[in-house]
Amino acid sequence: MENHGPETYGDLNADVYDEWHATLDPTETVRGLAELIEEGPAGPVLELAVGTGRVTIPLAAHGVDLRGIDASEAMVERMRAKPGGADIPVAIGDMADVDPGTDDQFALVFVVFSTFFFLMTQDEQVRCFANVARRLLPGGRFVLECPTPDVARYQRNQSLDVHQVALDRVRLVAVRHDPVEQRFDGHHVLITNAGIRLAPASMRYAWPSELDLMARLAGLERRHRWGGWRHEPFRGEGNYVTVYEKPATPTP
Structure with missing residues (x-):
């Protein structure tokens, strides 16, 4: 699709995004992320592609030190207009760069729904993994929710x-x-x-095994793959959750 950039989807759909996704309940996503944050090292958390704050705002309400990145100013404006949304620092930029505008290292970086696949080439997806790994604290985790390609x-x-x-x-x-x-x-x-x-x-979709290879290239190790936020078995269909971890000590 010509002239399609990282910000295109958000800029053109910000005014209807919440209406069209009103049936998506973030409760299980927020609970699952909160559990993973509790298990990991102490430090701030970064969400890639915060959008209108569907997950961002309720997770921050749990007391999480949360930062965000999004390519679309229009989507972020919608988030900032919601209660609590303006309190979450968000950098405008390409999520493949993983640049929150600070030098912080993160205990957990996450991207949910199908948004990781908005990175339109394999090179961009590999670059995102590498930049996430660079930003993670030792023992930190990269969490992705992705749809199984059908x-x-x-x-x-x-x-x-x-x-x-x-x-x-x-x-x-x-x-x-x-x-x-x-x-x-x-x-x-x-x-x-x-x-x-x-x-x-x-x-640009990727298969689960392809994501695992991207993680290995970035120096991350897969810790979990579930069929949902309740740790259901992954059966090769529907949305699934993968947790990658940065080793506490570098692999020789």
Whole structure:
């Protein structure tokens, strides 16, 4: 998708993001992250792609010393307008750089939902892992929530799904799949009496084993892979949670 940058999705969708994701309850995500933070070394926590604060704000309410990064000023403005949102320091930038604007080392860095896949090339994803590892304290952890790629759902490398049908609107999601680049390019399509709104989104998916290799290249070790925040067994489908750890002592 031409002219698609790190900030594109957020800038174009900030005003409808919370409405379209209202059914996503962050409770289990926040609980799971809080447990991992409690287990790890003492230090601040960094979220990559904070968005409108869906997870950021309730996690900070637990007393976590939390910082954030996001490419979209429009999304961060939405977060800052919410109670507690303005108290969380957020740097505007590409999450692959892992640059919060300070020299802090972090006890935990995390990215949730499917947002890691918004890094559009393998090189960007590898760079993100390397920069996270550089920012982690010894014993610190990198936590990712990712969807298992489901390429079987695409017929002739395309799909059209109906997400909402109401008296005054229909919302569709149209996606093209590029199996060579491991890429999805799509649009949320909102049709109302006022007209049609397009909200583009592109993702470069990676397989779990590919993420493990990126971690190894960065000097991180996999500690857990669960099928959800309740530590369910991973069965190769749906969203899953992976915990990587920076060794307390360098590997010889």
